[in-house]
Amino acid sequence: MNTPRQAARQRRHRRRLTLGAASALITAGVLACLVMVLPADRDGAAGAVADAPLASAQVNATAAGTTGTPTATAGPTGTATPAGSPTPTGAPTTTAARPSPTKTPRPRQKPAPAPQPGRLQSTAHQGVATAYEAGDGNGACLFGPSPDLMVAAMNTTDYQTSRACGAHVLVRASNGKSITVRITNECPLPCEPGQIDLSQQAFAQLADLVVGRIPITWSLVSPGTSEKISIRYKSGSSPHWCALQAIGHRNPVAGLEVRTAGGGWRKLERTSFNYFIAADGNGCGGAIRLTDIHGERLTIGALAVRPDVVQPTGVQFARR
CATH class of the missing domain: 2.60.40.760 (Expansin, cellulose-binding-like domain)
Known part of the structure; x- marks a missing residue:
């Protein structure tokens, strides 16, 4: 059986154990708090370091505005936006000033080209004459039968979508002979520009039909006539x-x-x-x-x- 003195020592020993455990718990808690606080401090330090490039970027953006050099520009959130990237929604934009219409030089308009005379109106054409069976003298111009067979077919280039229809053409052969014919038909390919396909009756006035092809010059004429349109x-x-x-x-x-x-x-x-x-x-x-x-x-x-x-x-x- 313990004496009162021994019982008192045991109570003091238990109190020391209790205080030690409490101190250990407090120390552990403090250490845990330090562990949790230290990373936050490091993040804060990193944030402080990150602020320095931002300020530099803003300075560069200002300099770019005065020199015209395409460098980074500051976005609405303070972060640098690379030049050429889309502007975030709500970001302020700058519209380049346009020159005043009264001060802008207007380009001089070129005058419209003068109308060119048709090929028929040229003074003379070089070409060849060939011959065809003209029948009754009708042809692509759809005039109907001709009162005479001094008619001809014009090559497609000089036919000009029937513009040559009814034209009177003076044809001269290299031998000096000449004849006037009226265009009533079209001579398609292989007739070439300058070529006239004469009725056999008209060709025979210039050369023998067996020749088949002769060099000529021809030009438009305006004949005398009593006929009315x-x-x-x-x-x-x-x-x-x-x-x-x-x-x-x-x-x-x-x-x-x-x-x-x-x-x-x-x-x-x-x-x-x-x-x-x-x-x-x-x-x-x-x-x-x-x-x-x-x-x-x-x-x-x-x-x-x-x-x-x-x-x-x-x-x-x-x-x-």
């Missing part, structure tokens, strides 16, 4: 669609216009078969205006739409 509407024409052509003109026709229901003049499109078409009928049966390749203009009163009927006009182009 006539107008013909193509078969199938009506007030709703029509095609018309001029016949018996001294000089080649460059354009054909009709007076529309509204009172204005309408230029019709020319076909390769020498008719001018009003596909919607506007102007069919109205007044007609013809212009030759020299620029002379003739006005013809309204003519009824009568398909395949040759209607005289009483007018003719002047001799050139």
Whole structure:
């Protein structure tokens, strides 16, 4: 059995053990806190270090604005944005100033090129003459049978989408002989530019048919004639669609216009078969205006739409 003195010593010993354990727990807690705090301090230090390049980037961005050097620019969050990268939403943008329209020099407009005369209007052409069986003298121009067979077919280049139809051409051979023919047909390939395919009757006036091919020069002429121009509407024409052509003109026709229901003049499109078409009928049966390749203009009163009927006009182009 313990004495009172021994019991007191045991109590003091237990208190020392309790205080030691408590001190150990406190020390452990402090160490744990230090372990948790130290990484945060290191992150803070790293953040402080990272701030230095940011300030440098902002300085470079300011310098770039004054020198024009494409360097990094500061974004709205303070981070450097590489030049050329998309601007974040909400970031302030700068629009380059545009020069005043009154101070901006305007480019000088080039004048429109002057219209070139058609090949038919050239003074002379070099080429060759060949011969073909002309039949009744009709051809691609759709004039119908010719009163004489002094006719010819023009090469495609000089035919110019039927612009040559009705042209009178003086053809001279190298032997000095010459003849005037009227263009009523087209000579497709292998006919070459400058070539004229004469009716056999016309070729025979220049050389023997057995020769087949002779060098020539040719030029447009404006013959004397008492004939007047006539107008013909193509078969199938009506007030709703029509095609018309001029016949018996001294000089080649460059354009054909009709007076529309509204009172204005309408230029019709020319076909390769020498008719001018009003596909919607506007102007069919109205007044007609013809212009030759020299620029002379003739006005013809309204003519009824009568398909395949040759209607005289009483007018003719002047001799050139």
